Amino acid sequence: MKKIAVFTSGGDSPGMNACIRAVVRTAIYNQVEVVGIMQGYKGMIEGGENFQPLTSRSVGNIIQRGGTILKSSRSKEFMTPEGRKKAHENLKANGIEGIVCIGGNGTFTGAEIFYNEFGIPSIGAPGTIDNDLYGTDLTIGFDTAINTAVQAIDKIRDTADSHGRAFFIELMGRDAGFISLAATIAGGAEIVMLPEIKEDHHKVVEFFKSRSESKKSFSIIIVAEGNYEGGASAISQMLNKEIPGFESRVVVLGHIQRGGSPTAYDRVLASKLGYGAVNALLAGEKNKMAGLINNKICLTPFIDAIQQKKSLNGDLLTMIDIFNT
Numbered sequence: 001m002k003k004i005a006v007f008t009s010g011g012d013s014p015g016m017n018a019c020i021r022a023v024v025r026t027a028i029y030n031q032v033e034v035v036g037i038m039q040g041y042k043g044m045i046e047g048g049e050n051f052q053p054l055t056s057r058s059v060g061n062i063i064q065r066g067g068t069i070l071k072s073s074r075s076k077e078f079m080t081p082e083g084r085k086k087a088h089e090n091l092k093a094n095g096i097e098g099i100v101c102i103g104g105n106g107t108f109t110g111a112e113i114f115y116n117e118f119g120i121p122s123i124g125a126p127g128t129i130d131n132d133l134y135g136t137d138l139t140i141g142f143d144t145a146i147n148t149a150v151q152a153i154d155k156i157r158d159t160a161d162s163h164g165r166a167f168f169i170e171l172m173g174r175d176a177g178f179i180s181l182a183a184t185i186a187g188g189a190e191i192v193m194l195p196e197i198k199e200d201h202h203k204v205v206e207f208f209k210s211r212s213e214s215k216k217s218f219s220i221i222i223v224a225e226g227n228y229e230g231g232a233s234a235i236s237q238m239l240n241k242e243i244p245g246f247e248s249r250v251v252v253l254g255h256i257q258r259g260g261s262p263t264a265y266d267r268v269l270a271s272k273l274g275y276g277a278v279n280a281l282l283a284g285e286k287n288k289m290a291g292l293i294n295n296k297i298c299l300t301p302f303i304d305a306i307q308q309k310k311s312l313n314g315d316l317l318t319m320i321d322i323f324n325t
């Protein structure tokens with residue numbers, strides 16, 4: 001393999017740049033040329049200036065930067081055969097023989113379909129704040145996102161304490177509650193509501209009804225974006241209806257969780273997985289995600305990374321109940 005491409009796709013995550021840097025420098029070390037594709041699959045379809053040759057210098061001074069220098073997108077067109085045909089023509093015209101794709105579920109699904117149609121091998125690196133990919137203990141960006149969330153919770157805690165208020169804080173995670181679960185433990189919140197656990201708002205109602213006995217003056221409740229009864233606003237409204245005179249405040253943290261300089265942990269993880277992805281591609285592997293399991297770089301077929309469900313750590317849920325006294 002003499003020339004590979006790298007791109008980022010789907011929701012960006014802090015550490016993607018550190019991963020791009022690792023991919024480019026590992027490839028160049030192995031005498032392989034690298035092309036960066038701007039805007040993910042969208043840029044692959046549009047071609048032209050979206051295909052940018054990358055050198056070691058092009059990825060200098062980016063390890064500390066959030067976002068992605070290659071930009072990102074969620075491409076609907078790549079889901080169509082016509083879109084993928086155009087993408088293939090552009091890859092061929094640029095002499096690309098292999099791909100490192102940095103992203104999540106949608107990114108790897110696209111790469112798998114693309115290989116089956118056109119035979120261009122891909123290796124993925126898991127870049128998403130959600131940490132919802134099977135085959136890696138942590139995804140690139142998750143650690144930074146939970147640190148951002150915890151900093152916000154700490155600040156909200158100050159004002160919650162001053163006013164003796166209840167706060168519902170909504171954290172990202174459409175389908176997965178990993179961010180909310182970790183932030184609940186680290187932020188010392190009392191209850192967490194997750195997409196994976198069909199626990200309705202009555203648990204929170206009971207909690208507030210018995211709160212006077214526990215002598216708590218303020219409360220922090222974390223609600224994951226994909227909670228099945230709705231987000232933080234919906235839950236707070238349900239409580240307003242069920243508990244007369246109940247007063248609370250809602251904070252939706254949103255995309256703040258996606259930005260910012262990656263933590264040292266995310267930089268190291270991203271570097272290992274970028275390095276691992278290129279080595280796997282050059283060793284002839286394909287359609288697999290490079291992940292970190294028990295601190296070792298491991299390859300998991302895309303199909304498993306996408307379809308298998310990574311389970312929540314049940315111990316953390318038990319701990320939240322125990323600590324919530």
Ligand code: F6P
Pocket residue numbers: 011074104128129130172173174175225258
């Ligand atoms: O996949 C990461 C994520 O941040 C999810 O937690 C969230 O549901 C989604 O992306 C938001 O996507 P967008 O930025 O396209 O609105």
